Amino acid sequence: MFQRVFNKIIGFYKLSSNMSLPLIVILGSTGSGKTKLSLELAQKFSSEIIGADSMQVYKGLDIITAKATKDEQNLATHHLIDVLSPTEEFTVVDYRDRALNIIDRLLSENKIPIIVGGTNYYIESILWKILISEPGSVKTNKPGIMPNNDHELSNEVLHKKLQDLDPVMARRLHPNDKRKVLRSLEVLYRNGKRHSDLLAEQQTSEGGSSTGGALRYPNTIIFWLQCNQNNLDERLNKRVDLMIEDGLLNELESFHTQYNANRIKNEIEPDYTKGIFQAIGFKEFHKYLLLSPEERKNPEGEKLFSTGVADLKMVTRRYARKQTRWIVNRFLARTDRQVPPVYGLSTDDINKFDENVTNAAIEIIESCLSGTPSKYNPLPKRINVKTFPNSTADTNRCEICNRIFVGEHQWAAHKKSSKHKRMAMKKKKEGEVAK
Template identity: 35%
Template sequence: MKEKLLVIVGPTAVGKTALSIEIAKKFHGEIISGDSMQVYQGMNIGTAKITEQEKEGIPHHMLDILDPAQPFSVADFQTLVQQYIQEIAIRGRQPIIAGGTGLYIQSVLYDYQFADSRRSAAYQQKIEQELEQNGLEYVYNRLKRVDPVQAEKIHPNNIRRLVRALEVYDRTGLTMTEYQARQSAEARYDFHIIGLQMERELLYQRINQRVDLMIENGLIEEVAQLLQKGYEGTQAMRGIGYKEIIPYVKGEQSLEEAVDTLKRNSRRFAKRQYTWFNNKMPVHWYEITPETSTVVFQNILTDLEGFYSFT
């Protein structure tokens, strides 16, 4: 029998954390963070990491497990999360994934196979040398020749995705498009996905307010400390909430410009999150506002009784 798994998704600042706590309290759950940035130690404010007080005694996993200098891939995420799901289920508790991006969640639910396509530092260096010698257009055109479908999906300036697509092809003999098509369509778990959505202008207002609160709570100081420790060139510091603040800390931009950029990028990310889940995953959506959250949460708890009672 497949293990039951609840997933809570939705754009940033919509209320997923609060909902996950309520569900975990009622159904004896433990929460697995689906946020690939919250794995890093010392990156708390910019990732909106839950505090000990906010946890209300509910066990949380996938928080503060890596140094910011360590890389973290979707394959790493999948391995760790599936391990936590199994351990939680063995304890007789209910695993709940809260948050996360579409590909990361899909990799867990459908057991994507990454054994032959883990990132290679040597390959990354090889492509970077090729980029330096021949230019971005040359490397991008190579991807267009071997996998035109994937090339259409990748902006030429998105070097990380460009390198990844070429790496999969060079190391497996399959294009990224072929590789993704081979992934299993059968779910690994008996899962149920809840999505929270909010009217766009209201959501954007909440995102802007969250960014302002992050600044008040010490985001500038957090980024400065990470830079002082030598983390500027790491994968972790390319995350939203950090890359936008670095120019201000280094004196290259005004605080107003940096904050405006962070708000804009956060709003765009929220839109992409919603679009992905709405188009690609079987989400049960609930419309929410700050005024209706209590009623909506209660409706969700009632609806979940059927999911957890059915065996």
């Protein structure tokens, strides 16, 4: 009943004021309450939720990836959660293409899409016209195709090939990042244009910026769930303890047995840089999971368990800080790109979540739908905040350490590092001795 009335109201707004439905995006550090708000808004507006989490797209590890429970998922339709097997490859472009199809369908059905998740580059791929479609997904008359033996070439040879064909892109990619180097070559072969030229076209298009293309959905509302860092740290520590109580170790052990045990038996190290194996928590308990049930009960096993818990809490807190920096950097500190309004909602007092978060968000959405001013104002720009360099920055080689760094941020951090200074001092002394 509500949906029929709601659709009529939406239809009226569209006809009377030529407004389009908003796209709702819920941002915030892990543990800030994003799932709770998404469920309440979805039920209020008969909307559907689209996950934006690079780990939750995979089946399994429900506890460690903090998925909405099955009961919670039954409260509203969820998309892009539990859609892949743990061993499948899934790129940000794959995510973007699937998500855009869902968003456009929901909008055509007069439903407000709600994007919620903590994977920042997933959210950016939806909001802005960035990235180039996967090779083969764009129809072209260009005859070029990827040579079959390119995948077998060494990292050094592949990067040299990219340098010859697209030197601008080659300077942006680490020579050892084989996947991205191959992708740039495939983009060139499939489209008949250099990857760097296609990205430049996006940036110079109407509404484009140094960060990428124009805003894809101009009528977007962003809710940033904010929490005092000390409060959030305490909340995240308790969250890890609750995960342990809920059976986190059994979940990790079962997954480890299914996907890692055979690799280790054959002396193949598990790769914690791909797919769901990147999930925070898996790597932290790696040594503990290698122990037998008997070994886990002895002092060494207990020590490894305690270390795993402490490490999990630490990396979770660190990840939350990283998410906050990204929000400030990509939304509030940018002056050269189209950015939707960002509304800050405090989650410090859990007992006042409805008052400070849910009700405020509902009022903002209803004001947007009715075309009337909201009593809440979006957050101001933070002009004086130092932004992180864009991903288009060049690579830098440290001749002293014989290492390559992508972007000025990494390069500046390396030059200040104690390791670099020690190597520089060592080389200096060796030079003096040689004289």
